[in-house]
Structures are given as structure tokens and as C-alpha cells.
Amino acid sequence: MWNRDRWLEVFETLRKNKLRAALSGFTIALGIFIFVTLYGFGNGLKNAFQEFFLDDATNTLWIYPAQTTKPYKGFKSRRNIEFKNDDLKDLETDFSLFLEGITPRISRGSQVSYLTESNSYTVRAVGPVHRAIEKSLVYAGRYINEIDVEQYSKHAVIGRLVAKDLFKSEDPLGKFVIINDIAFKVVGLFYDEGGDNEERMVYIPYTTQQRLLGGTDRVDQIVLTFRPEIGYQGALQLEANVKRFLKRKHHIDPDDPAGIYVRNVASDLKQNQDFASVLQYIVTFVGMGTLIAGIIGISNIMVYVVRERTKELGIRKAIGATPKSIIGMILHESIFITSVAGYVGLFAGVGTLALIGDKLEDFFIYNPQIHIGTAIFATFLLIGFGAIAGYVPAKRAARIKPIVALRDE
């Protein structure tokens, strides 16, 4: 069936009916092309969502104190809640089963200078765990450690851009920077994938900052990371428990919606992942629609092609073509066209996606790609349906009597 003569006959027919071949091929190529690019864009959107959350650890709770809105146990409403170091300790002991780490954070805008260079930066006073939460990547020296915290050391870890601004080409390690008139020794340098702002940070031990602020033990906020094994439900549970625990400790009405705020990155991530999944469903749906449109297109063209060739098929039958050879010829042609056009569309689509690459990052499409298996599956699907679409009219054409076909003018 797949002999050389059949191929020659098919090539000859196609060469002499270029428009017809081009039209049917175009439908297929376009269908696959649109499917591949759309699907790739969908994946790009999904990538963009994941990128947003890559910057920070996702198994974290951010806890902020705030004003109460209800009076409770003799306390008036509109009372300002403050966290202290013992809140940290209590959380650590009470939730030790679930926690990976916990750190306070005290942020202040400060003037930072080295020799004659001076600039204003955010100085974050933190504990060692903070590195994992921000995913700061220390590329020289070290991060703030436990000893720094215990000994109130005047050590600073500065961001890549801070080093660039203040030290130019000099190596900052071991040098002293002046933060609000106090000298701090630079013990580490870091970069952060979260963007330029994250790299304009200076980290110092929180105990040192508390002492410099007048011997207070206040903290602005508490960040804790939990064991990822507790899962999404566990994270929600933990969030509620932490909130209840802190409210009782600070004498806040359990029904007060304010007082303590907790931002749960896990649930933010979940929401966004859900959104991305919905996007993916929509893209898949549209892609399927495109494929179905392509299938309908190729079916119509095959019906038209067979109709147009009725007379030719009648002639072929009159001079000895069997129904099988007629069906075989049409199928052979349609499968050949759809295969070639399908792969043209596939490569055009993949090529377009590669060409776009990161040019559309402004539109939240990061690295648009299609899994090659999906693309090939779609192509084979279209080739398969192209064959079926050709088979039905071919079978009907092969069955009509040659005299009827020959009468067809």
C-alpha cells in the first residue's frame, strides 16, 4: 500500500493542485500554530505567577501588631499592641512542633556612609532565620548569626547595591560603615532575586538595634517559618492558633478583627496558584477550541476536495481503479498534507515561542513554552482527525458508480 508508485502519484497530484494542497495544509498549520502559541502563553502566565513567589519562602507567617477596635477586660479600644522579645520566646516554645524558625524584624530608614560616600537605606534588624525567609543569597562573608544576636555585635550584612554605591570597586568585607553615627563592621554581602530594592538593604542583629534604640525590647513584626510537611490545611490551622495565642497573651478580644494581623504566604500562594490553574484551564479550553476548529476546517476542505474530484474519481474507476485504491489515494494525500503542515505549524509555533522568549515579561508572560509531548499529541490528533475527515468522503466517493461520477459536469 505504501509503495513508491503511490507516493509518486500523490506527489504528482499535489504538485499539480498546489492551491488545493496549500489551502488544506494552511488550515492544519494555522490550527497547530495557534494551539502551540496560545498554550505557550498560558504556560508563560503560570511561570510569571510562580516567579512572583520564588523571591521569598512560601512557608511563612508574617505577624504584625496593630490597634485594637474593641474594649476588652478593662482595656479601652484603640489600644496599640506591641510585640516584645518574650512574644518571640513564647511562640517558639508553644509552637515548637510546627516551627522551623522565628525572627523579629525592626525596620528603620537610616543614613549609611563609608568614608565620603553616604546614602539613605532601610536597615533591618533581624535574627539569623531571616536569611531563609527573604532567600537572601550570601555571596561573600556570612549572614547575621546567633552569636551576633547574643553579643549585641555591631556587624552588618549589606546588599549588593549598597556595596556598589558605597564601596565602588573596593572589597567591603571587614570595612566599617557608619549607620546613624555608629560604626558597624561589614561581615557579609548578599544578593536577592526579589529585585533592586531588596539589594538596597542593610541587615544588623536585632538585639544591637534594640540597644541602640534606647534599650527597648520591642519588635516591629515577627516572621516565622513552619515545617512544610504540615501542608496547606496545617498552615491555616497554625495561623489561627498563633492569632488566638497572641490575642490571649495581649488581652485582645478574641472577636476583635484587628489587634493582630497575620499574613499567610501559603494561602496567598495557594490563591495565586488556583488563579494560574484557572488560567491554564482557560488556555487549554481555548486551545482545544482551536484544535476542533482546525479539525472542522480540514473536514470541510476534504469534503470539498472529494466533491471537486468526483469526476476524476469516476474516470479513475472507469479505467480500473478499485474502491480500495481510491480511498487509499485520498487518505494517503490527506495524511501526507496534514503531517507536513502539522509539523510546519508545530515548528512555527515552537519557533515563535522561542523568539518571544522573555520579550513579553512586561505582560506577565515569562518564558512561554509548550511541553513538546503536548504539542506532538495535538499534531497527531489533528493528523488523525484529518485522516478520518478524508476517509468519510473518500469512502462515499469510492462507492458512487462511475457513470454517476462521469455525468457530473
Next chain:
Amino acid sequence: MIHLTDIHKSYNLNTNPLHVLKGINLSIAEGELVAIMGASGSGKSTMLNILGILDEADSGTYTLDNTPIVKLNETKAAQYRNKFLGFVFQSFNLISYKTALENVSLPLYYQGLPRKERQKKAKEQLTKVGLGERTHHVPSELSGGEKQRVAIARALVTEPMVLLADEPTGALDTKTSYELMALLQEINDQGKTIVVITHESDIANMCKRIVYLRDGVIVEDKKIKQKKAKDYVE
């Protein structure tokens, strides 16, 4: 060679059936050149379709070279057509996008002959009908007479037992018609059995036998003295 016995054929047009052939009995021997004549609607085309295994009779028997032609499926019918019969149609029925050579070699393709042999045979046949020079032209580049010669070459290339021609001169002018008849006579002189359907008496008179058909029955069947078409050409 050909034996038709009591052939009946009706077509169902709308609700009332149209009885086209009402008991045809006809025998054609090898080497005959038979004209089937009749007005339109007399049933001559239907008869040719049955002879050509393009259509099937409702009743009666048809034997072609001692082979009963009965209840053939499409595949078998196609094989018999390819093996026994060559067709020439009024409207030529060449495949428009194929050259003369490709049109003529197509029946051999369906016989499964290798490409080289197909082309050689097709070329020989085209030379025989006087078109040796125009083998690579597509039908639209050929005159009516040339197209019909290509059709004849295509019909003869499989060396069929019978050549069936349905109004072969219907679309040609008189001069070209006579030239074509001269060609058919020449082929007949070499021993090929030919059945020509026509409604033109001058064409019929160039055959060796005329069968008159009227309203689905044979009203007259006579052998005649053949007029040589060559004498009328020029």
C-alpha cells in the same frame, strides 16, 4: 465475445419507474465494428453502461468472453473493466491536470505495472494514434480531436478485448469526426472488437453492422457494407 440475453433495466425516477431496456438480445463476435443507433431516450447509453460494467441490469444475462457478468462487487467490476474493456466518452473524460502520457499510462498503474513499462507502453500507444509528438501536453493544450485520440490511446493501452465508444464524435466537427472514424476502422482492421454508440447515420455507416434501438427494444439489426472513412477525409 459479447452475449446479451433478455436484458431489462428500469430507473426509478421520482415514483414511477422508467422502463429503459425491455428485453435486449444481442451477440457480438470478435472483430466486429458495431454501431448502436437510436434517438435520445432509446436506451442506447444505458445499454453501453451495462456492456461497460458501469451499470447493472435488473434481469437477463451478460457474458463477456465466456465470463458471466453478474452481481459483481465494485472491486471485481473495476478489475473486469480494467482487464476486458476500454472506454471512449463523448466528453473525453481525461484527467485535466495530467499530461497525455500520464493519462494514457493511468490504467496500467491500476494494473500494477512498473513505472518504466507504463511509460513505454503509453508512449507506443500514443504514437499509434498519431500523437507521438504531443505526449507532454495537458488536455487543455490539445484540440478536441487530439483529446479523443488520447482517450482512445488510454482505452487501448491495456489491450482490452472490447473498445466501447459512447458518441466518440459527438463533440467533434465533421472532418475531425471522419479522421477519428478512420482511426477506429484501422484499429478494427487489426482485429479489435469495437462498439460505437452514435445517433449520426454517417458515422454508423462507417461501421460493419448497425443495431437500431427504439424505446428499449432492438428494432433492426443489419450487417452493412462499410464505408471507409479515409475516402471522406481531405
